[in-house]
Amino acid sequence: MNAPFRLTRRQFLIRSLSTGAGLTLALYLPGCGREAESGAAGPGQAGERVAPAAEFEPNAFVRILPDDRVEVVMKHLEMGQGTFTGLATLVAEELDADWSQIVPVPAPADPERYNNLQWGKLQGTGGSTAIANAYTQMRQAGATARHMLVQAAAAEWGVPAAEIQVSKGMLSHADSGRTARFGELAAAAADQPVPDEVLLKEPEEFSLIGTFLPRLDNAAKLDGSAAYTQDIQLSDMRVAVVAHPPRFGAKVKGFDAAAAKQVKGVTEVLEIPTGVAVLAADTWSAIKGREALQVQWDESGAFRMSSEEILADYRDKARGEAAVARSEGDAAGVLENASTRLTAAMHMPYLAHAAMEPLNCVMQLTDDGCEVWNGEQFQTVDQQNVAKVLGLKPEQVKINMLYAGGSFGRRANPHSDYLVETAHIVRAAQERGPVKLVWTREDDMLGGYYRPFYYHELEAGLDGEGMPLAWRHRIVGQSIMAGTVMEGGMVKDGVDATSVEGAANLPYAIPNLEVDLVTTELPVTVQWWRSVGSTHTAFAVETFIDRLARAAGRDPVDYRRGLLKDHPRHLGVLELAAEKAGWGRPLPEGRARGVAVHESFNSYVAEVAEVSVGDNGRINVERVVIAVDCGVAVNPDNIRAQMEGGMAFGLAAALMSEITLEDGLVVQSNFDGYEVLAIDRMPEVEVYIVPSTEPPTGVGEPATPVIAPAVANALSVLTGQDFDRLPLRLAV
Amino acid sequence: MIKLTVNGESHSLDVDPDMPLLWALRDVLGLTGTKYGCGIARCGACYVHMDGHSLPSCVTPVSAAEGKAITTIEGVDSDTAHAVRTAWAELNVVQCGYCQSGQIMSAIDLLGRNPDPDDADINDAMQGNLCRCNTYARIRQAIRQAAASLRAQGGEA
Ligand code: FES
Numbered sequence A: 001m002n003a004p005f006r007l008t009r010r011q012f013l014i015r016s017l018s019t020g021a022g023l024t025l026a027l028y029l030p031g032c033g034r035e036a037e038s039g040a041a042g043p044g045q046a047g048e049r050v051a052p053a054a055e056f057e058p059n060a061f062v063r064i065l066p067d068d069r070v071e072v073v074m075k076h077l078e079m080g081q082g083t084f085t086g087l088a089t090l091v092a093e094e095l096d097a098d099w100s101q102i103v104p105v106p107a108p109a110d111p112e113r114y115n116n117l118q119w120g121k122l123q124g125t126g127g128s129t130a131i132a133n134a135y136t137q138m139r140q141a142g143a144t145a146r147h148m149l150v151q152a153a154a155a156e157w158g159v160p161a162a163e164i165q166v167s168k169g170m171l172s173h174a175d176s177g178r179t180a181r182f183g184e185l186a187a188a189a190a191d192q193p194v195p196d197e198v199l200l201k202e203p204e205e206f207s208l209i210g211t212f213l214p215r216l217d218n219a220a221k222l223d224g225s226a227a228y229t230q231d232i233q234l235s236d237m238r239v240a241v242v243a244h245p246p247r248f249g250a251k252v253k254g255f256d257a258a259a260a261k262q263v264k265g266v267t268e269v270l271e272i273p274t275g276v277a278v279l280a281a282d283t284w285s286a287i288k289g290r291e292a293l294q295v296q297w298d299e300s301g302a303f304r305m306s307s308e309e310i311l312a313d314y315r316d317k318a319r320g321e322a323a324v325a326r327s328e329g330d331a332a333g334v335l336e337n338a339s340t341r342l343t344a345a346m347h348m349p350y351l352a353h354a355a356m357e358p359l360n361c362v363m364q365l366t367d368d369g370c371e372v373w374n375g376e377q378f379q380t381v382d383q384q385n386v387a388k389v390l391g392l393k394p395e396q397v398k399i400n401m402l403y404a405g406g407s408f409g410r411r412a413n414p415h416s417d418y419l420v421e422t423a424h425i426v427r428a429a430q431e432r433g434p435v436k437l438v439w440t441r442e443d444d445m446l447g448g449y450y451r452p453f454y455y456h457e458l459e460a461g462l463d464g465e466g467m468p469l470a471w472r473h474r475i476v477g478q479s480i481m482a483g484t485v486m487e488g489g490m491v492k493d494g495v496d497a498t499s500v501e502g503a504a505n506l507p508y509a510i511p512n513l514e515v516d517l518v519t520t521e522l523p524v525t526v527q528w529w530r531s532v533g534s535t536h537t538a539f540a541v542e543t544f545i546d547r548l549a550r551a552a553g554r555d556p557v558d559y560r561r562g563l564l565k566d567h568p569r570h571l572g573v574l575e576l577a578a579e580k581a582g583w584g585r586p587l588p589e590g591r592a593r594g595v596a597v598h599e600s601f602n603s604y605v606a607e608v609a610e611v612s613v614g615d616n617g618r619i620n621v622e623r624v625v626i627a628v629d630c631g632v633a634v635n636p637d638n639i640r641a642q643m644e645g646g647m648a649f650g651l652a653a654a655l656m657s658e659i660t661l662e663d664g665l666v667v668q669s670n671f672d673g674y675e676v677l678a679i680d681r682m683p684e685v686e687v688y689i690v691p692s693t694e695p696p697t698g699v700g701e702p703a704t705p706v707i708a709p710a711v712a713n714a715l716s717v718l719t720g721q722d723f724d725r726l727p728l729r730l731a732v
Numbered sequence B: 001m002i003k004l005t006v007n008g009e010s011h012s013l014d015v016d017p018d019m020p021l022l023w024a025l026r027d028v029l030g031l032t033g034t035k036y037g038c039g040i041a042r043c044g045a046c047y048v049h050m051d052g053h054s055l056p057s058c059v060t061p062v063s064a065a066e067g068k069a070i071t072t073i074e075g076v077d078s079d080t081a082h083a084v085r086t087a088w089a090e091l092n093v094v095q096c097g098y099c100q101s102g103q104i105m106s107a108i109d110l111l112g113r114n115p116d117p118d119d120a121d122i123n124d125a126m127q128g129n130l131c132r133c134n135t136y137a138r139i140r141q142a143i144r145q146a147a148a149s150l151r152a153q154g155g156e157a
């Protein structure tokens, strides 16, 4: 955990310039070179006006405008998870601003000022870190601004600073009756020295943190004005659609562009490293042009396995050498002699992120480098990768961060795949001018970078009471980090931490324990997917522990309780979810409950699912009760929203979604083949938040991995079956 | 030339008659509130109203929209639309927002036909509108809330 989190109590005065948190602050002065109306350009303002940040490099998180607007500079991507609202809450809280005066402004790409404090000098959004890394930083930014406003008022009014009150964007002094709005004091405040130290509020002083606040992006997302990458239209912009090889590992052998060039609107057909790009005046013409294009593929190096063959191969590999992720006691020896031994083998498919906005990117060469418009999730890495293609320095890649229509991890690609593809098109194009790369849904779904396919084997030995004495867990699958810039930090002694997270840190007290990993290499590209390793490990661990409980003839909540004595936060959410779900109380005929508990990204989630099976054999998840412990609840309503949505994202993977391969070809290319949750499968959801004063942790991901095991465990109660694959299938 | 009436304004478009209405709205008329999500009538992101009813503009050729009144998220403005947007905002329904234009168009259509939808009616009407952020629980609640507020308004009138 980052040290600054521990410094938020009153007994510590925060030294804002020495925490390493990189706090910078400026109070906006009228007429200091900024375009008069550019303050109105919120995130996702389409077109040429999108880049006030590019024209004016703000060196701050907070700017107070003379008209009373408080701009909060957002270093993280808003992709639905509520981060703009969350970050602004922290600033507004300490500033004592009125919520209605807050305007979110996307930060430019700059790893010095806008880095993710949990990632070193790297700017980016992911791993449910936005609020966690910025909690102190953004509060300091707000508190510093407040301090300077108060000093300015004190000087102007000739009263002691200590007697000045600040509330809802107003400063006031009771005895003199003086009042002023923030905007009126902005210029004077900018002349005040930046304080070395500011005092942050105690939790009991919070007036915004912990309350319901309307999302800052509500209005723009209800009238169609919020701009996503897909919506950017620049003058002379062309739309590019790319013909990609049908199989992983295939390349372009040759192509005939004659028919494509006949299509009205098509301007250029270009070979690029990832395929053949068709450029046109508009999206439809580019799509038509690609349909008319003839490409011959060199498939000599193409991957041709099916999902079934991959599974068979992984089963073989599970017999081979493995790298140890965690080892305690003598699991092998104890298993040998255990009176009761249980084993399981499970597999989980490739999964596409399938965000509602398929991938896309707008890029333009400029006199001093290049400019990008993107739902930008991985600024520093993308700057480096794009710069390499274009022969630029990373800082010459200017990035305008727009709203993203979802991501679930996909827009933070360590290879910057779709940005690099755009860069290649821009470089190859004869005409300068902006290009919008558009991936169709098919491109997006067939395009790889999936959650990897995994195979798991588990083994446990129980004592006479049915309690586990030994546990062995082997995971087989591709590494997400291998070959990326993060490999050095994330892969240690042959173990990719993201392959085993959720398994290697098993919370249950078992004296003899071994978790190991067989890393495979396949040309199918893989990437993190909402909750990363936990997407598969939580299913394996939490269904297996239920099997142990059943073998022991014990209630699964009670069984876990006995094994979680040293993990009070796991236990806390488990107890809360069980209580709220009415655990142990009778259910109508044909319904059963299942439970699972899991920690990811330092947040703890327990879910209880109530499940039935329809006449048609359909698995119906009727009700889900979620308990979460994520430290201080900054935006309780957003925590609930992320629990609801994150759980349902995992429910789709539990019930229906899978990417499969046949002869190396991806079978599912659109929502007709790749099924996702629609409204009729959405259960009733209740969310309960554990009150906490611990530092806040993320909520975007942690609900996702918990639902599949909860549903499987309920189905096991209902049907007596064990479940060894996702998506879940009932035996007939 | 294709003649289109969109949000009450007439336009003449020099486009291929097969061009889906979606791309005509977005790329030609610059009405980008209507989204592309699948192109095969399987996600609902592109829903617009044609003569008051929602349909997928991604599979509707622009020629089929001639002579009809097209309304997009930018232009939809009625008591029902207001009630829907208000409920959506009060319940913080949106997450990434990319599906929400389509959700709102379908919800307005539903409430125009059915002033008091139950959950089954809502599921039925909203089935074609996918949301990968899975805002469905709040969508259901927001539709019920909008319906209640419209009925209350009707009662006062
Ligand atoms: S884009 Fe039309 S229904 Fe998906």
Ligand code: FES
Pocket: A080, A356, A405, A406, B094, B095, B096, B097, B098, B099, B100, B130, B131, B132, B133, B134, B135
């Ligand atoms: S709000 Fe993101 S897809 Fe619906």
